[in-house]
Amino acid sequence: MRFGTIGAGTIGQAIARHVVKAGYPITLSNSRGPQSLAEVIAEIGPPASAGTVAEAAQADIVFLAAHWKVVGDVLDALPHWNDRILVDVTNTLDFVDGGVVPVDIGDKTGSEIVAAHAPGARVVKAFNTLHASYIEPDPRHEAGRQVVFYAGDDVDAKATIRSILDEFGFASVDVGPLHEGGQLMDVNGGPLSGLHVLKQD
Template sequence: MNFGTIGAGAIAQALARHLVAAGHRVMLSNSRGPSTLEEVVADLGPLASAGTVAQAAEADMVFLTVMWPDIPAALADLPPWDGRILVDATNQFARLDPVEVADLGDQTGSEWVAALAPNARVIKAFNTLHASYIASDPRHPAGRQVLFYAGDDAAAKATFRELVDSFGFAPVDIGALRDGGRLMQVGGGPLSALHALRQD
């Protein structure tokens, strides 16, 4: 599989580091263009590259890591998704200073994201963990870092589960985007910012 990121901040770089460590190719992208990522990809090594958002979005699995207000622009005018996997790692912070959570009514954040990426198989993951927990080795003496994920496509979830298990995370399927997404989202989700370990 080929992997891409839409966004190239701390979370995208942490995920890219796990990917290249596992032997996968990953293309990072941001809104400012590939030339701004030369130092980042050089640090990640030869399995990492930089491209446009449209190029990164053509990967088999794409990680969405941009800030919430930037999502519509990031997902606009992309090639048809055609069933490729989009991993939504975002949280619906309308603003950070002061913190304001976007009001989506009855809709979850990933349902909103899925509507902007028609025919993508969307998985919600990584948004409950602080960036430092994503970047660090998920294997600890007391157990593996639990990673909650949700989605509506069983095959996509199986592919995702196998991948993150290979990184060392302890993946926990919490159901569909609607129900699982509600458990994970900021502003009341009981799993938001829950950093748990699982003994194997």
């Protein structure tokens, strides 16, 4: 199984480290090109590599960790996804004058918009409710495992992501389909956004 990231900021790198620790290859990409990721790849170590967005998007499971304002353009430039899994890590936020402001997207959730720009992708929402400081470390703590909420419309895709999250050491919690679950996870008022929870096994 191969992984990829579209976006290689703090969140993308944190997820990539879990992928590598689990022994899977991952291709990181960003808007500046593979050469800009040389130091990041050297720090993460093999089997991580850098590639173009198009190359990273050919992986079996791709994490979308780009800024919301570029998501549509980035996805529109890619070919049909052919049933590959796209994990939406984004939040509907924009950066204005050094601050973060919510983006009004109407009645749809961000992941529903992502899915509309990614024909053929099986979209699962995950990781967007957590700050990077809760994603980066080992998710197994003395008090329990770090919970990651996820949502999606494709049952098999969700099962795959649940298995991967569990393999990484997270405690996965299914919160429903993209619309209803996405509303719960929405950074703009969703009750699960920013919620740091540990599950006791």
